Amino acid sequence: MAVIYAIGVGPGDPELLTRKAERIISQCPVICAPTGAADAASYALSIVEHLLDRSRQEVISRVFPMMKKGPELEAAWDEVAQEVIERIDKGEDVAFITIGDPCLYSTFLYIYRIIRAKRADITVEIIPGISSINASAAAAGISLGIAGERIAILPATYENHELRNTLQEFDTVVLMKVSRAFDRVYGLLVELGLESSSVFIRRVGSPQQEVVFDLSTLVGRELDYLSMLIVKG
């Protein structure tokens, strides 16, 4: 029976693909790539484009309305899951590609849940990828954790009173999706005396990559969706 591969393609630099990801992406007859908006090229797809041969590979580039919620989003996921299942039933392996790592805040996890519920008999093999967290720490040249240290990872969209405890208790705190919450979170970091031991990273592993240690320069700026803060306690 055909297999679904969920493949992490890393943060953006095609050189950060693994050999295993390259091999499976080159071999699969069907490539499924999520994209955040109808008119945007899929970022995951752009990372692996050099491996694809569209004369023998089908590319399903479905729109995932990332900003939408509720039934409309659920229906979109369900439709993709159904398309993937149809290819599997025809005997075709499907490579579902995802930015970073498939197990860490990826779109794949929604599809995975649906496919598991619909068809527990289908084999899903997950190929890990370089996550944007590891790539960001590398780009900034900082440790995520050493020896007995504790690390917390959470979206920056939590309220300040929820973030405060975590920032005080953990040695390293990674705040994902920080773009819209930045000014508020920066205020909290200043309050806790953590602003000078923090680093902001956007679009890691892409030509637009930016690593900013002086967070005060970012206040009031329009920031990228693919950005995070790493805070050292």
Next chain:
Amino acid sequence: MAVIYAIGVGPGDPELLTRKAERIISQCPVICAPTGAADAASYALSIVEHLLDRSRQEVISRVFPMMKKGPELEAAWDEVAQEVIERIDKGEDVAFITIGDPCLYSTFLYIYRIIRAKRADITVEIIPGISSINASAAAAGISLGIAGERIAILPATYENHELRNTLQEFDTVVLMKVSRAFDRVYGLLVELGLESSSVFIRRVGSPQQEVVFDLSTLVGRELDYLSMLIVKG
């Protein structure tokens, strides 16, 4: 001036090396590989052995007494840092290879701190690797975090009263170095009703890989040093 590359070689499977890691490891005249005991082959070195040509590459395979603490350990790190600096001063690039990811609980971070203190002028480039955390979640087929979920990563060696809070507050808790603490931690998971939503993974990405969902089968067993628990709240 020559450069120090800190390169994550992933959890064990040579196919989980990145292209970038492969390229730099093949090119560097000096490879520095840590090993946990004098008589043990370096695990990181075994992952990249197929890339090496010892007729043109020097391999510094220094002993890191992982179980030791204090001045003796500090002296061992200092000696390796000095050897690396000597090669850089001779104009030779050094690839410091490390299992998993260099920024996440790696031996490299100790060396990095020493080299930064001794010689801030040397360029250190960090190449991220697949961490054992991402690889373990992939092997177990579970999510580390989705949407607004919060993730905590910490050594299992913390006392139960410290672990309890984290296990109750976070959606996913990754407990590293669980081998010696397993029986105690298992008792805590049972107390919190979390034992059936947890998974144990040892030696991920190696031929000895084992994924265990029924934790009760592990009680009283001698467990591997390279093992972790992923607990879903």
